[in-house]
Each structure stands twice: as C-alpha cells, then as structure tokens.
Amino acid sequence: MDTDPLADSVPPRHAIESDEEEDEYNPLRPNTSVLKTKFPVKLVGDAGSVPALGLLVATGAVGAYWARGANLSEKVATVMIDDFQIGVLYRPSWTQSVVLVSETTARLPLAALHTYAAAVLDALKPTSLALLDSYDVPAYISETRIHFLDAPLRFLATPAPPASLTSAAQPLEPPNLVQGASAAFISLRVQSSSPVTLLLVPAPHIAPAAPRTLSSSSVPDADPSDVPFAPSLVASAHATLFTLLPPGKPTTWVAPASGKGTQLAARKRPAESDFGMYI
Numbered sequence: 001m002d003t004d005p006l007a008d009s010v011p012p013r014h015a016i017e018s019d020e021e022e023d024e025y026n027p028l029r030p031n032t033s034v035l036k037t038k039f040p041v042k043l044v045g046d047a048g049s050v051p052a053l054g055l056l057v058a059t060g061a062v063g064a065y066w067a068r069g070a071n072l073s074e075k076v077a078t079v080m081i082d083d084f085q086i087g088v089l090y091r092p093s094w095t096q097s098v099v100l101v102s103e104t105t106a107r108l109p110l111a112a113l114h115t116y117a118a119a120v121l122d123a124l125k126p127t128s129l130a131l132l133d134s135y136d137v138p139a140y141i142s143e144t145r146i147h148f149l150d151a152p153l154r155f156l157a158t159p160a161p162p163a164s165l166t167s168a169a170q171p172l173e174p175p176n177l178v179q180g181a182s183a184a185f186i187s188l189r190v191q192s193s194s195p196v197t198l199l200l201v202p203a204p205h206i207a208p209a210a211p212r213t214l215s216s217s218s219v220p221d222a223d224p225s226d227v228p229f230a231p232s233l234v235a236s237a238h239a240t241l242f243t244l245l246p247p248g249k250p251t252t253w254v255a256p257a258s259g260k261g262t263q264l265a266a267r268k269r270p271a272e273s274d275f276g277m278y279i
Contacts, residue, residue, distance in 0.1 A: 045077025
C-alpha cells in the first residue's frame, strides 16, 4: 500500500479504494464487445446510372419536413446499412442534382458517419455539394440571447460563401459545432478541396445524442404538424439551396398541411429560461 510519508497517520482502511472495483459490473459502462466497428453501405437502385452534377443532402427532421413540400417525385434508390434504410435518393425534374433525404427512419452511431458519407460521395461523385440540416437554438452559444422565433438561418461554407447565401443566412459562429452526418460530408469534401455549403434551420429543442448502435428514428413521418420548423425559413432555405446547385427549373417549396408546426409565430413567447445559451 502506498502512503504519504509526510502524513501524520496512515489513512483508515475504509478510505482506501480497492482495485477490484474496476472488475465489478457497471451498467453504465458500454459493452465494447457488442459495439460494431464495420458498417457496410449498399446503394439499392440506379442512382449511379447518371453522374450527379450536384448532391443535396437533407438530414433528419428538417430534411423530412422539407422533402414533403419539395416535389421530389419518385425515389430512384435507397442507401442501406444492414437492414436499416438510412437514406432515400431522388432525381427531381427541377434540378440537375441528386437529392438524398437522410436519417429519417434510422439514426447512425458516430462510428458509422464517415463510412456512410464516403460511400455516398464515392458512388455519386457530385461536382458540388449542399447540405440542409438544423441547429438547436437552446444550445446555441452567442453573445446575446436568441429566442427561437427570432433565430435566423445559419450556414457554413467553403471556400468564400456566395452573396445569395450571406443575404439569406448568418454564419454559424464558434464555439458552436456541427455534428452528425453533415459534419462527415463536410470533412470529406474539405479534404478534397471541393466546395461545400451547409445551411442550418433553427430547431426549438435539443436533439438527442447519437445512438451507440444503429436504431430506428423517431422523426415524425405522417403528421407534418409534429415537426416544429418555421415554414417561411424552410422556404427561404429551399430557395437558397437552389442557387448553390447546378442550374435547373425554378421551383417553389410548398409547406405541408397547416398544423402546430406551421403556427409557431402565434405561440406565446416562453419564459426567460427557454432562451438559448449566451456568453
């Protein structure tokens, strides 16, 4: 037993922690033996039959909500990992790009994000990439308080953002971070020195952490009123994304049937505790 030679006395026996406790069962400790490390990605369909001039990736709840009003036509392929459908690929008539609606029925663990993004980019080889995702207003760190009803669209872009982007959205400022599949797509494109733009729609709630394993998603699928995004901001995001992709036919985003999710402006402003983080 190691003791302090300068101490007045030996510590009591009950104060010494046994190393044997490390071998005891801890229900909070992850079982690394059951966590997957390989995630085989498979594209089912004919999405790769025509090279994609551009790729638009719409992720999660905001991706599902946007897709309902974007007139995407019939799907052309699906992206599968094991038995989970991770994404659906569309080729709308109004753009020369492929649209990937991602993680609306299943969520990816952190270990699968890079593999997933790399497989999609390798299969489609797009010349330009734009992404639509959301940021959590209550967790957004800023110098001033920001209420959800006043939160703007935000963006990350490389290299310099075009004027159409800076006029519609504000930069995502540090120390705020982008996580999830969008971060994986961005990191891969930056490594290849290719342009990429991420447009973020404000969300009123903090999203749950990524699962440890592949799991089904809780993104609402039937009732658009359960998705709390401001339709005016989603429409603005749609118009902005159109300017970032290869030219096509002008199109307008049509909000899904009205409900709770389309009446955000009429809601009562919450208490001060509901404002986001600020410095």
